Amino acid sequence: MRYLELLERAADLPVVDTKTLRTWGGNARSLSVQLSRWTRQGKLVPLRRGIYLLPAALRRARAPLEYIANLLVVPSYVSLERALALHGLIPEAVPVIQSVTRARPIELETPTGTFQYRHVKKSWFFGYRETELASGSALIAVPEKALLDVVYLSRGAFTPDRIAELRLQELDRLNLAALTRMASGHGERIEATARALARWIRRARRA
16 A cells, blocks of 8 residues: 555544554555554554554544544543543543543553553443544543542542542532432442532532
8 A cells, every 4th residue: 555545545534543454455464564664754643553643734534532542442431530621520621531441551652642541340331422522522421420430440538628629610510310320339438429429519509
């Protein structure tokens, strides 16, 4: 495959991956050599083994970083403070793209940003949906699950002072029945913290 052919076919794709390239034909060994050469020449931007971006000037498709995060580690969904910020539940921007995965934990430093993946067991891998973003969509935790993921992946008790330190805002966006329902059956610590969060949020709404 020539590079111009790659550009014609891939300019509208959010990422370039070897699995897709192989479906376009050609020798696998030759393709591997070409990908290495194009990466060295700056004609492809490597994100992880087998996953690339075209240089920004040649890329017509603009994939959100959250979508790219879904692709770099499968299965995964964006959660924790990154998702809370996307939902408008905390005031701070979160530069690291944080995700939850059933695979091993890993942090990936790429030219487009830092992608962090936290491991959870299979029974905790739920509570996400495909969410529309400015330039595409991605699998992102619903607000209640993003908050519970913070609890699940943290240590210690969530006292009222610790909950206040989360700096939660736009509290009407949280469904407290869904919050406690999602926590049900996942251990006393998670269930108790969900109840504490619900009590704190109700008081904060009345304040």
